[in-house]
Amino acid sequence: MIEVENLSKVYVDEPVVRDLSFFVPEGQVLGFLGPNGAGKTTVMRMLTAFLPPTTGRVVVAGVDLDQDSVDLRRNVGYLPENVPLYPEMRVDEYLRFRADVEEVPRADVRAQMDDVIERCLIGEVRRQVIGTLSKGFRQRVGLAGALIHRPPVLILDEPTVGLDPNQIIKVRELITELGRDHTVLLSTHILPEVEQVCERVFIIDRGRIVADGTPDALRERLVGNPTLSVELGSANGAAQEALEALPGIAAVSVRGEGRFLLEHRADTDPREAIFHLAVEKGWVLLGLAPEKATLEDVFVRLTTREEQTPAPATSEEV
Protein backbone atom coordinates (compact mmCIF):
# COMPACT_ATOMS: atom_id res chain seq x y z
CA MET A 1 0.00 0.00 0.00
CA ILE A 2 0.98 3.58 -0.50
CA GLU A 3 0.45 6.38 1.96
CA VAL A 4 1.20 9.98 1.09
CA GLU A 5 0.71 12.93 3.37
CA ASN A 6 1.08 16.58 2.40
CA LEU A 7 3.63 15.77 -0.25
CA SER A 8 5.16 18.76 -2.01
CA LYS A 9 8.00 19.24 -4.43
CA VAL A 10 9.48 22.58 -5.34
CA TYR A 11 12.06 22.92 -8.10
CA VAL A 12 13.86 26.22 -7.69
CA ASP A 13 10.87 28.30 -6.56
CA GLU A 14 8.49 26.47 -8.84
CA PRO A 15 6.08 24.15 -7.07
CA VAL A 16 5.50 21.04 -9.15
CA VAL A 17 3.61 19.01 -6.61
CA ARG A 18 1.48 20.83 -4.06
CA ASP A 19 0.37 19.34 -0.80
CA LEU A 20 -0.73 15.98 -2.12
CA SER A 21 -2.31 13.46 0.26
CA PHE A 22 -3.70 10.09 -0.68
CA PHE A 23 -3.88 6.49 0.38
CA VAL A 24 -3.83 3.44 -1.83
CA PRO A 25 -4.89 0.25 -0.05
CA GLU A 26 -3.26 -3.08 -0.71
CA GLY A 27 -4.20 -4.78 -3.94
CA GLN A 28 -5.68 -1.72 -5.63
CA VAL A 29 -4.90 -0.73 -9.21
CA LEU A 30 -4.84 3.01 -9.31
CA GLY A 31 -4.77 5.08 -12.49
CA PHE A 32 -2.86 8.29 -12.33
CA LEU A 33 -4.05 10.77 -14.92
CA GLY A 34 -3.07 14.26 -15.76
CA PRO A 35 -1.96 16.45 -18.62
CA ASN A 36 1.71 16.66 -19.48
CA GLY A 37 3.57 18.58 -16.84
CA ALA A 38 0.96 17.93 -14.17
CA GLY A 39 3.57 16.36 -11.91
CA LYS A 40 2.81 12.66 -12.40
CA THR A 41 6.38 11.61 -13.02
CA THR A 42 7.63 13.76 -10.16
CA VAL A 43 5.19 12.09 -7.77
CA MET A 44 6.26 8.66 -8.98
CA ARG A 45 9.91 9.53 -8.56
CA MET A 46 9.26 10.61 -5.00
CA LEU A 47 7.39 7.39 -4.28
CA THR A 48 10.38 5.39 -5.52
CA ALA A 49 12.97 7.38 -3.57
CA PHE A 50 14.57 8.75 -6.73
CA LEU A 51 13.67 12.31 -5.82
CA PRO A 52 13.42 13.54 -2.27
CA PRO A 53 10.21 15.41 -1.43
CA THR A 54 10.53 19.05 -0.43
CA THR A 55 8.05 18.40 2.36
CA GLY A 56 5.68 15.66 3.31
CA ARG A 57 5.63 12.03 4.24
CA VAL A 58 5.77 8.98 1.99
CA VAL A 59 5.14 5.47 3.30
CA VAL A 60 5.26 2.61 0.84
CA ALA A 61 4.60 -0.96 1.95
CA GLY A 62 4.95 0.13 5.54
CA VAL A 63 8.36 1.74 5.09
CA ASP A 64 8.80 5.44 5.70
CA LEU A 65 10.90 7.15 3.04
CA ASP A 66 12.57 9.35 5.62
CA GLN A 67 13.55 6.44 7.78
CA ASP A 68 14.92 3.92 5.32
CA SER A 69 14.90 4.84 1.67
CA VAL A 70 16.88 1.73 0.72
CA ASP A 71 14.35 -0.55 2.38
CA LEU A 72 11.53 1.35 0.68
CA ARG A 73 13.17 0.71 -2.69
CA ARG A 74 13.28 -3.01 -1.89
CA ASN A 75 9.49 -3.03 -1.74
CA VAL A 76 8.83 -1.17 -4.94
CA GLY A 77 9.06 -2.29 -8.54
CA TYR A 78 9.42 0.76 -10.75
CA LEU A 79 9.21 1.07 -14.49
CA PRO A 80 10.18 4.61 -15.48
CA GLU A 81 8.86 6.39 -18.52
CA ASN A 82 10.41 5.27 -21.82
CA VAL A 83 11.58 1.98 -20.28
CA PRO A 84 15.30 2.53 -19.87
CA LEU A 85 17.28 -0.65 -20.53
CA TYR A 86 20.86 -1.54 -21.37
CA PRO A 87 20.73 -2.16 -25.13
CA GLU A 88 23.98 -4.14 -25.20
CA MET A 89 22.86 -6.79 -22.72
CA ARG A 90 20.95 -9.97 -23.39
CA VAL A 91 17.52 -10.30 -21.84
CA ASP A 92 18.53 -12.98 -19.37
CA GLU A 93 21.77 -11.16 -18.50
CA TYR A 94 19.71 -8.10 -17.74
CA LEU A 95 17.21 -9.98 -15.59
CA ARG A 96 20.01 -11.68 -13.68
CA PHE A 97 21.60 -8.30 -13.07
CA ARG A 98 18.30 -6.91 -11.83
CA ALA A 99 17.83 -9.95 -9.58
CA ASP A 100 21.27 -9.41 -8.05
CA VAL A 101 20.78 -5.72 -7.54
CA GLU A 102 17.27 -6.19 -6.13
CA GLU A 103 18.54 -8.75 -3.62
CA VAL A 104 16.63 -11.77 -4.85
CA PRO A 105 17.93 -14.67 -2.72
CA ARG A 106 20.53 -16.57 -4.75
CA ALA A 107 18.63 -19.83 -4.55
CA ASP A 108 15.52 -18.22 -6.02
CA VAL A 109 17.11 -16.29 -8.86
CA ARG A 110 16.56 -18.95 -11.49
CA ALA A 111 12.98 -19.65 -10.47
CA GLN A 112 12.05 -15.98 -10.30
CA MET A 113 13.66 -15.27 -13.66
CA ASP A 114 11.67 -18.09 -15.23
CA ASP A 115 8.56 -16.80 -13.53
CA VAL A 116 8.78 -13.21 -14.83
CA ILE A 117 9.85 -14.42 -18.26
CA GLU A 118 6.73 -16.53 -18.42
CA ARG A 119 4.44 -13.84 -17.02
CA CYS A 120 5.69 -11.18 -19.37
CA LEU A 121 5.75 -13.52 -22.38
CA ILE A 122 9.37 -12.93 -23.27
CA GLY A 123 10.53 -16.55 -23.36
CA GLU A 124 11.22 -16.45 -27.08
CA VAL A 125 13.68 -13.56 -26.75
CA ARG A 126 15.48 -14.46 -23.53
CA ARG A 127 18.82 -14.97 -25.28
CA GLN A 128 18.46 -11.92 -27.52
CA VAL A 129 20.32 -8.65 -27.20
CA ILE A 130 17.91 -6.04 -25.85
CA GLY A 131 18.92 -3.46 -28.46
CA THR A 132 17.58 -5.67 -31.23
CA LEU A 133 14.13 -6.14 -29.68
CA SER A 134 10.95 -4.45 -30.80
CA LYS A 135 9.42 -1.79 -28.62
CA GLY A 136 6.75 -4.16 -27.36
CA PHE A 137 9.28 -6.72 -26.21
CA ARG A 138 11.42 -4.05 -24.63
CA GLN A 139 8.44 -2.79 -22.67
CA ARG A 140 7.81 -6.28 -21.37
CA VAL A 141 11.47 -6.83 -20.55
CA GLY A 142 11.34 -3.61 -18.54
CA LEU A 143 8.26 -4.83 -16.75
CA ALA A 144 9.89 -8.19 -16.08
CA GLY A 145 12.84 -6.33 -14.55
CA ALA A 146 10.51 -4.37 -12.28
CA LEU A 147 8.80 -7.58 -11.14
CA ILE A 148 11.85 -9.75 -10.58
CA HIS A 149 12.00 -9.25 -6.83
CA ARG A 150 8.24 -9.72 -6.33
CA PRO A 151 7.65 -6.27 -4.91
CA PRO A 152 4.33 -5.69 -3.14
CA VAL A 153 4.01 -2.30 -4.82
CA LEU A 154 4.40 -1.61 -8.52
CA ILE A 155 4.79 1.86 -9.99
CA LEU A 156 4.53 2.09 -13.74
CA ASP A 157 5.02 5.31 -15.65
CA GLU A 158 3.12 5.17 -18.92
CA PRO A 159 3.66 1.48 -19.53
CA THR A 160 1.80 1.31 -22.85
CA VAL A 161 3.19 4.35 -24.62
CA GLY A 162 4.43 3.61 -28.11
CA LEU A 163 2.97 0.13 -28.39
CA ASP A 164 0.76 -1.14 -31.16
CA PRO A 165 -2.85 -2.03 -30.27
CA ASN A 166 -2.14 -5.75 -29.89
CA GLN A 167 0.78 -5.11 -27.62
CA ILE A 168 -1.26 -2.64 -25.60
CA ILE A 169 -3.90 -5.29 -25.01
CA LYS A 170 -1.26 -7.74 -23.86
CA VAL A 171 0.37 -5.29 -21.48
CA ARG A 172 -3.03 -4.32 -20.09
CA GLU A 173 -3.92 -7.93 -19.49
CA LEU A 174 -0.66 -8.37 -17.71
CA ILE A 175 -1.29 -5.33 -15.52
CA THR A 176 -4.79 -6.51 -14.69
CA GLU A 177 -3.39 -9.85 -13.70
CA LEU A 178 -0.66 -8.24 -11.63
CA GLY A 179 -3.32 -6.17 -9.87
CA ARG A 180 -4.59 -9.33 -8.22
CA ASP A 181 -1.60 -9.65 -5.94
CA HIS A 182 0.13 -6.27 -6.17
CA THR A 183 -0.69 -2.70 -5.38
CA VAL A 184 -0.28 -0.95 -8.70
CA LEU A 185 0.02 2.74 -9.43
CA LEU A 186 -0.02 3.41 -13.13
CA SER A 187 0.24 6.68 -14.96
CA THR A 188 -1.13 7.13 -18.41
CA HIS A 189 -2.56 9.53 -20.95
CA ILE A 190 -4.79 6.93 -22.45
CA LEU A 191 -8.19 7.19 -20.86
CA PRO A 192 -9.85 4.00 -22.11
CA GLU A 193 -6.90 2.21 -20.58
CA VAL A 194 -7.83 3.55 -17.18
CA GLU A 195 -11.42 2.47 -17.58
CA GLN A 196 -10.35 -1.05 -18.39
CA VAL A 197 -7.56 -1.57 -15.94
CA CYS A 198 -8.07 0.62 -12.92
CA GLU A 199 -10.42 0.34 -10.01
CA ARG A 200 -9.71 3.89 -9.02
CA VAL A 201 -8.57 7.04 -10.75
CA PHE A 202 -6.74 10.15 -9.71
CA ILE A 203 -6.66 13.12 -11.94
CA ILE A 204 -3.96 15.58 -11.07
CA ASP A 205 -3.36 18.96 -12.53
CA ARG A 206 -0.61 21.41 -11.71
CA GLY A 207 0.49 19.28 -8.79
CA ARG A 208 -2.93 18.93 -7.15
CA ILE A 209 -5.47 16.16 -7.10
CA VAL A 210 -8.56 17.43 -8.89
CA ALA A 211 -10.50 14.17 -8.86
CA ASP A 212 -10.40 10.87 -7.05
CA GLY A 213 -12.81 7.95 -7.39
CA THR A 214 -13.82 4.98 -9.50
CA PRO A 215 -14.11 5.74 -13.21
CA ASP A 216 -17.91 5.38 -12.96
CA ALA A 217 -18.25 7.58 -9.93
CA LEU A 218 -16.09 10.23 -11.52
CA ARG A 219 -18.28 10.36 -14.55
CA GLU A 220 -21.42 10.65 -12.48
CA ARG A 221 -20.19 13.15 -10.01
CA LEU A 222 -18.27 15.38 -12.28
CA VAL A 223 -20.21 15.66 -15.43
CA GLY A 224 -23.24 16.97 -13.64
CA ASN A 225 -26.69 16.67 -15.21
CA PRO A 226 -27.45 13.68 -17.38
CA THR A 227 -27.76 14.52 -21.04
CA LEU A 228 -29.82 13.28 -23.93
CA SER A 229 -29.09 13.65 -27.56
CA VAL A 230 -32.15 14.24 -29.67
CA GLU A 231 -32.44 14.25 -33.43
CA LEU A 232 -35.58 15.61 -35.04
CA GLY A 233 -36.50 15.51 -38.70
CA SER A 234 -38.32 18.45 -40.28
CA ALA A 235 -38.06 20.46 -37.12
CA ASN A 236 -38.30 24.19 -37.49
CA GLY A 237 -36.54 26.94 -35.59
CA ALA A 238 -39.03 26.77 -32.78
CA ALA A 239 -37.82 23.33 -31.77
CA GLN A 240 -35.17 24.57 -29.39
CA GLU A 241 -37.59 26.76 -27.48
CA ALA A 242 -40.19 24.02 -27.36
CA LEU A 243 -37.66 21.57 -25.97
CA GLU A 244 -36.49 24.08 -23.37
CA ALA A 245 -40.07 24.52 -22.20
CA LEU A 246 -40.39 20.85 -21.30
CA PRO A 247 -40.38 20.09 -17.58
CA GLY A 248 -37.07 19.17 -16.01
CA ILE A 249 -34.86 20.42 -18.85
CA ALA A 250 -31.93 22.46 -17.66
CA ALA A 251 -30.37 23.45 -20.97
CA VAL A 252 -30.63 22.76 -24.67
CA SER A 253 -27.82 23.25 -27.08
CA VAL A 254 -27.95 22.92 -30.84
CA ARG A 255 -25.58 20.34 -32.23
CA GLY A 256 -26.40 20.72 -35.88
CA GLU A 257 -29.31 20.52 -38.30
CA GLY A 258 -32.17 19.16 -36.19
CA ARG A 259 -29.84 17.79 -33.54
CA PHE A 260 -29.94 18.90 -29.94
CA LEU A 261 -28.22 18.09 -26.73
CA LEU A 262 -30.50 18.25 -23.70
CA GLU A 263 -29.32 18.52 -20.15
CA HIS A 264 -31.97 17.46 -17.71
CA ARG A 265 -32.29 17.07 -13.99
CA ALA A 266 -31.27 13.67 -12.71
CA ASP A 267 -34.67 13.02 -11.11
CA THR A 268 -36.68 13.40 -14.29
CA ASP A 269 -36.80 11.43 -17.50
CA PRO A 270 -38.03 13.71 -20.29
CA ARG A 271 -37.91 11.11 -23.04
CA GLU A 272 -41.62 10.47 -22.98
CA ALA A 273 -42.39 14.18 -23.09
CA ILE A 274 -40.05 14.63 -26.02
CA PHE A 275 -41.81 11.88 -27.93
CA HIS A 276 -45.22 13.45 -27.30
CA LEU A 277 -43.91 16.87 -28.23
CA ALA A 278 -42.63 15.53 -31.53
CA VAL A 279 -45.94 13.84 -32.30
CA GLU A 280 -47.87 16.95 -31.41
CA LYS A 281 -45.73 19.20 -33.61
CA GLY A 282 -45.45 16.72 -36.44
CA TRP A 283 -41.66 16.34 -36.18
CA VAL A 284 -40.08 13.02 -36.93
CA LEU A 285 -38.14 11.65 -34.04
CA LEU A 286 -34.98 10.23 -35.65
CA GLY A 287 -32.92 9.68 -32.56
CA LEU A 288 -33.23 9.81 -28.82
CA ALA A 289 -30.43 8.46 -26.71
CA PRO A 290 -28.88 9.15 -23.34
CA GLU A 291 -25.40 10.50 -23.85
CA LYS A 292 -22.89 8.79 -21.62
CA ALA A 293 -20.15 11.13 -20.60
CA THR A 294 -16.72 9.69 -21.17
CA LEU A 295 -13.77 9.95 -18.90
CA GLU A 296 -12.35 12.18 -21.58
CA ASP A 297 -15.03 14.75 -20.79
CA VAL A 298 -14.18 14.57 -17.15
CA PHE A 299 -10.53 14.90 -17.89
CA VAL A 300 -10.95 17.86 -20.21
CA ARG A 301 -13.31 19.59 -17.85
CA LEU A 302 -10.98 19.25 -14.92
CA THR A 303 -7.73 20.09 -16.55
CA THR A 304 -8.63 22.83 -18.98
CA ARG A 305 -6.60 25.83 -18.11
CA GLU A 306 -8.82 28.66 -19.29
CA GLU A 307 -10.49 29.21 -15.97
CA GLN A 308 -9.26 29.24 -12.44
CA THR A 309 -7.99 26.03 -10.91
CA PRO A 310 -11.06 23.93 -10.33
CA ALA A 311 -11.80 23.08 -6.75
CA PRO A 312 -11.14 19.48 -5.78
CA ALA A 313 -14.18 17.55 -6.89
CA THR A 314 -14.19 15.14 -4.02
CA SER A 315 -13.12 15.17 -0.45
CA GLU A 316 -10.09 13.22 0.70
CA GLU A 317 -12.20 10.16 1.25
CA VAL A 318 -11.14 6.89 -0.30
Added chain:
Amino acid sequence: MRKLWAIVRRELISYFSSPLAYIVMTAFLLMQGYIFYLIVSFLNNPSTQAMTPLRLFFGGTIFFWLFLLFVVPVITMRLLAEERRSGTLEVLLTSPVTEGQVVVGKFLAAMIFYIALWLPTSIYVLVLGRHSEIDLGPVFAGYLGVLLLGFLFLAVGTFASTLTDNQLIAAIIAFAAMVVLFSIGLVEQLLISSSAFKAALGHMNLWTQMDDFAKGIVDTRHVVYQLSVGILFLVLAAKSLEVKKWR
Protein backbone atom coordinates in the same frame (compact mmCIF):
# COMPACT_ATOMS: atom_id res chain seq x y z
CA MET B 1 28.95 -7.18 -1.93
CA ARG B 2 26.84 -9.17 -4.35
CA LYS B 3 25.19 -5.99 -5.59
CA LEU B 4 28.60 -4.39 -6.09
CA TRP B 5 29.80 -7.31 -8.20
CA ALA B 6 26.59 -7.30 -10.18
CA ILE B 7 27.32 -3.69 -11.11
CA VAL B 8 30.95 -4.48 -11.95
CA ARG B 9 29.94 -7.45 -14.09
CA ARG B 10 27.27 -5.49 -15.92
CA GLU B 11 29.74 -2.73 -16.65
CA LEU B 12 32.29 -5.20 -18.02
CA ILE B 13 29.63 -6.71 -20.29
CA SER B 14 29.05 -3.21 -21.63
CA TYR B 15 32.77 -2.58 -22.12
CA PHE B 16 33.37 -5.69 -24.12
CA SER B 17 30.20 -5.52 -26.16
CA SER B 18 31.16 -2.18 -27.65
CA PRO B 19 33.82 -1.75 -30.32
CA LEU B 20 35.36 1.05 -28.29
CA ALA B 21 37.00 -1.38 -25.91
CA TYR B 22 38.76 -3.23 -28.72
CA ILE B 23 39.79 -0.04 -30.47
CA VAL B 24 41.25 1.33 -27.25
CA MET B 25 43.06 -1.92 -26.52
CA THR B 26 44.48 -2.21 -30.02
CA ALA B 27 45.60 1.40 -30.16
CA PHE B 28 47.07 1.15 -26.69
CA LEU B 29 49.10 -1.93 -27.51
CA LEU B 30 50.29 -0.54 -30.85
CA MET B 31 51.43 2.66 -29.18
CA GLN B 32 53.08 0.87 -26.30
CA GLY B 33 54.83 -1.48 -28.67
CA TYR B 34 56.10 1.42 -30.74
CA ILE B 35 57.27 3.31 -27.67
CA PHE B 36 59.04 0.22 -26.42
CA TYR B 37 60.74 -0.18 -29.78
CA LEU B 38 61.80 3.49 -29.71
CA ILE B 39 63.18 3.17 -26.20
CA VAL B 40 65.16 0.04 -27.01
CA SER B 41 66.67 1.52 -30.17
CA PHE B 42 67.40 4.78 -28.36
CA LEU B 43 69.30 2.92 -25.66
CA ASN B 44 71.16 0.88 -28.27
CA ASN B 45 72.87 4.04 -29.34
CA PRO B 46 76.27 3.90 -27.55
CA SER B 47 76.33 7.63 -26.91
CA THR B 48 73.27 7.66 -24.67
CA GLN B 49 73.67 7.36 -20.96
CA ALA B 50 73.09 3.98 -19.44
CA MET B 51 69.54 3.40 -18.28
CA THR B 52 67.21 0.43 -18.11
CA PRO B 53 64.58 0.30 -20.84
CA LEU B 54 61.78 -0.40 -18.37
CA ARG B 55 62.60 2.69 -16.38
CA LEU B 56 62.00 4.76 -19.48
CA PHE B 57 58.98 2.68 -20.35
CA PHE B 58 57.25 3.47 -17.06
CA GLY B 59 56.65 7.17 -17.22
CA GLY B 60 60.08 8.10 -18.48
CA THR B 61 58.77 9.45 -21.76
CA ILE B 62 56.10 11.97 -22.60
CA PHE B 63 54.36 9.27 -24.67
CA PHE B 64 53.45 7.40 -21.53
CA TRP B 65 51.69 10.44 -20.14
CA LEU B 66 50.09 11.52 -23.37
CA PHE B 67 48.60 8.15 -23.86
CA LEU B 68 47.43 7.82 -20.29
CA LEU B 69 45.79 11.22 -20.43
CA PHE B 70 43.89 10.21 -23.56
CA VAL B 71 43.00 6.67 -22.70
CA VAL B 72 41.62 7.16 -19.20
CA PRO B 73 38.84 9.59 -20.20
CA VAL B 74 37.83 7.18 -22.95
CA ILE B 75 37.55 4.40 -20.39
CA THR B 76 35.56 6.43 -17.88
CA MET B 77 33.40 8.75 -19.98
CA ARG B 78 30.61 6.20 -20.40
CA LEU B 79 30.33 5.08 -16.81
CA LEU B 80 27.59 7.32 -15.45
CA ALA B 81 26.98 9.78 -18.26
CA GLU B 82 25.50 7.04 -20.41
CA GLU B 83 23.30 5.75 -17.58
CA ARG B 84 22.02 9.23 -17.04
CA ARG B 85 21.39 9.80 -20.73
CA SER B 86 19.52 6.57 -21.27
CA GLY B 87 17.61 6.82 -17.99
CA THR B 88 18.88 3.52 -16.62
CA LEU B 89 20.33 5.50 -13.73
CA GLU B 90 16.76 5.95 -12.54
CA VAL B 91 16.24 2.20 -12.50
CA LEU B 92 19.56 1.64 -10.79
CA LEU B 93 19.03 4.24 -8.09
CA THR B 94 15.49 3.07 -7.34
CA SER B 95 16.76 -0.41 -6.57
CA PRO B 96 18.21 -0.98 -3.11
CA VAL B 97 21.75 0.14 -3.94
CA THR B 98 23.49 3.21 -2.60
CA GLU B 99 25.21 5.88 -4.67
CA GLY B 100 28.48 4.72 -3.15
CA GLN B 101 27.97 1.17 -4.38
CA VAL B 102 27.15 2.43 -7.86
CA VAL B 103 30.27 4.61 -8.00
CA VAL B 104 32.59 1.97 -6.59
CA GLY B 105 31.15 -0.73 -8.85
CA LYS B 106 31.63 1.40 -11.94
CA PHE B 107 35.08 2.45 -10.86
CA LEU B 108 36.17 -1.15 -10.22
CA ALA B 109 34.98 -2.15 -13.67
CA ALA B 110 37.05 0.67 -15.18
CA MET B 111 40.01 -0.45 -13.07
CA ILE B 112 39.68 -4.03 -14.31
CA PHE B 113 39.59 -2.80 -17.89
CA TYR B 114 42.65 -0.66 -17.25
CA ILE B 115 44.53 -3.62 -15.81
CA ALA B 116 43.53 -5.72 -18.80
CA LEU B 117 44.98 -2.97 -20.97
CA TRP B 118 48.36 -3.15 -19.26
CA LEU B 119 48.60 -6.90 -18.83
CA PRO B 120 49.97 -7.63 -22.33
CA THR B 121 52.88 -5.22 -21.74
CA SER B 122 54.36 -7.82 -19.41
CA ILE B 123 55.56 -9.46 -22.64
CA TYR B 124 58.17 -6.68 -22.90
CA VAL B 125 59.56 -7.81 -19.58
CA LEU B 126 59.80 -11.37 -20.89
CA VAL B 127 61.43 -10.17 -24.10
CA LEU B 128 64.05 -8.21 -22.20
CA GLY B 129 64.53 -11.11 -19.82
CA ARG B 130 65.63 -13.34 -22.68
CA HIS B 131 68.36 -10.93 -23.70
CA SER B 132 69.59 -9.58 -20.42
CA GLU B 133 69.35 -9.81 -16.70
CA ILE B 134 66.46 -7.79 -15.37
CA ASP B 135 65.94 -6.63 -11.87
CA LEU B 136 62.36 -7.59 -11.05
CA GLY B 137 62.07 -5.13 -8.14
CA PRO B 138 61.77 -2.00 -10.29
CA VAL B 139 59.48 -3.87 -12.67
CA PHE B 140 56.99 -4.65 -9.94
CA ALA B 141 57.35 -1.15 -8.52
CA GLY B 142 56.75 0.22 -12.03
CA TYR B 143 53.56 -1.76 -12.38
CA LEU B 144 52.51 -0.65 -8.90
CA GLY B 145 53.02 2.93 -10.04
CA VAL B 146 50.93 2.32 -13.15
CA LEU B 147 48.21 0.83 -10.98
CA LEU B 148 48.21 3.76 -8.56
CA LEU B 149 48.19 6.33 -11.32
CA GLY B 150 45.30 4.43 -12.86
CA PHE B 151 43.49 4.50 -9.54
CA LEU B 152 43.92 8.26 -9.31
CA PHE B 153 43.04 9.10 -12.92
CA LEU B 154 40.14 6.65 -13.20
CA ALA B 155 38.64 8.12 -10.03
CA VAL B 156 38.89 11.58 -11.58
CA GLY B 157 37.25 10.25 -14.76
CA THR B 158 34.47 8.54 -12.80
CA PHE B 159 33.75 11.80 -11.05
CA ALA B 160 33.71 13.69 -14.36
CA SER B 161 31.23 11.17 -15.73
CA THR B 162 28.74 11.92 -12.95
CA LEU B 163 28.60 15.57 -13.95
CA THR B 164 26.87 15.30 -17.30
CA ASP B 165 24.76 13.09 -19.50
CA ASN B 166 27.05 13.66 -22.47
CA GLN B 167 29.97 11.26 -22.87
CA LEU B 168 32.07 13.68 -24.86
CA ILE B 169 31.71 16.39 -22.24
CA ALA B 170 32.53 13.84 -19.53
CA ALA B 171 35.70 12.89 -21.42
CA ILE B 172 36.76 16.51 -21.87
CA ILE B 173 36.18 17.33 -18.20
CA ALA B 174 38.16 14.26 -17.18
CA PHE B 175 40.97 15.16 -19.55
CA ALA B 176 41.14 18.74 -18.30
CA ALA B 177 41.10 17.68 -14.65
CA MET B 178 43.84 15.12 -15.25
CA VAL B 179 46.00 17.65 -17.08
CA VAL B 180 45.66 19.98 -14.10
CA LEU B 181 46.65 17.23 -11.68
CA PHE B 182 49.53 16.27 -13.92
CA SER B 183 50.85 19.76 -14.39
CA ILE B 184 50.62 20.86 -10.74
CA GLY B 185 53.97 19.24 -10.18
CA LEU B 186 55.48 20.80 -13.28
CA VAL B 187 54.65 24.28 -11.96
CA GLU B 188 57.16 23.63 -9.21
CA GLN B 189 60.02 23.94 -11.66
CA LEU B 190 58.81 27.40 -12.67
CA LEU B 191 59.02 28.74 -9.14
CA ILE B 192 62.45 30.13 -8.41
CA SER B 193 62.48 30.96 -4.73
CA SER B 194 62.25 27.92 -2.53
CA SER B 195 59.25 27.98 -0.25
CA ALA B 196 56.92 25.59 1.49
CA PHE B 197 54.55 26.08 -1.43
CA LYS B 198 57.21 25.04 -3.91
CA ALA B 199 58.03 22.00 -1.81
CA ALA B 200 54.39 21.06 -1.55
CA LEU B 201 54.00 21.28 -5.31
CA GLY B 202 57.08 19.14 -5.67
CA HIS B 203 55.44 16.40 -3.68
CA MET B 204 52.51 16.46 -6.05
CA ASN B 205 54.63 15.95 -9.13
CA LEU B 206 53.23 12.82 -10.71
CA TRP B 207 56.07 12.59 -13.19
CA THR B 208 58.77 12.35 -10.52
CA GLN B 209 56.54 10.06 -8.47
CA MET B 210 56.21 7.72 -11.41
CA ASP B 211 59.94 7.95 -12.06
CA ASP B 212 60.61 6.88 -8.48
CA PHE B 213 58.40 3.84 -8.96
CA ALA B 214 60.20 3.02 -12.20
CA LYS B 215 63.51 3.17 -10.36
CA GLY B 216 62.12 0.68 -7.87
CA ILE B 217 61.51 3.17 -5.08
CA VAL B 218 58.14 2.67 -3.44
CA ASP B 219 57.77 5.88 -1.49
CA THR B 220 54.75 5.72 0.83
CA ARG B 221 54.21 9.46 0.39
CA HIS B 222 53.52 8.89 -3.28
CA VAL B 223 51.27 5.95 -2.51
CA VAL B 224 49.33 7.95 0.06
CA TYR B 225 49.03 10.96 -2.23
CA GLN B 226 47.67 9.03 -5.19
CA LEU B 227 45.34 6.84 -3.16
CA SER B 228 43.94 9.69 -1.11
CA VAL B 229 43.32 11.99 -4.06
CA GLY B 230 41.70 9.05 -5.84
CA ILE B 231 39.45 8.29 -2.89
CA LEU B 232 38.59 11.96 -2.61
CA PHE B 233 37.33 11.95 -6.20
CA LEU B 234 35.32 8.76 -5.62
CA VAL B 235 33.63 10.35 -2.62
CA LEU B 236 32.95 13.44 -4.72
CA ALA B 237 31.48 11.21 -7.43
CA ALA B 238 29.07 9.59 -4.97
CA LYS B 239 28.11 12.99 -3.59
CA SER B 240 27.64 14.37 -7.07
CA LEU B 241 25.25 11.51 -7.87
CA GLU B 242 23.26 12.28 -4.76
CA VAL B 243 23.12 15.97 -5.50
CA LYS B 244 22.25 15.51 -9.17
CA LYS B 245 19.40 13.30 -8.17
CA TRP B 246 18.17 15.96 -5.73
CA ARG B 247 18.52 18.71 -8.27
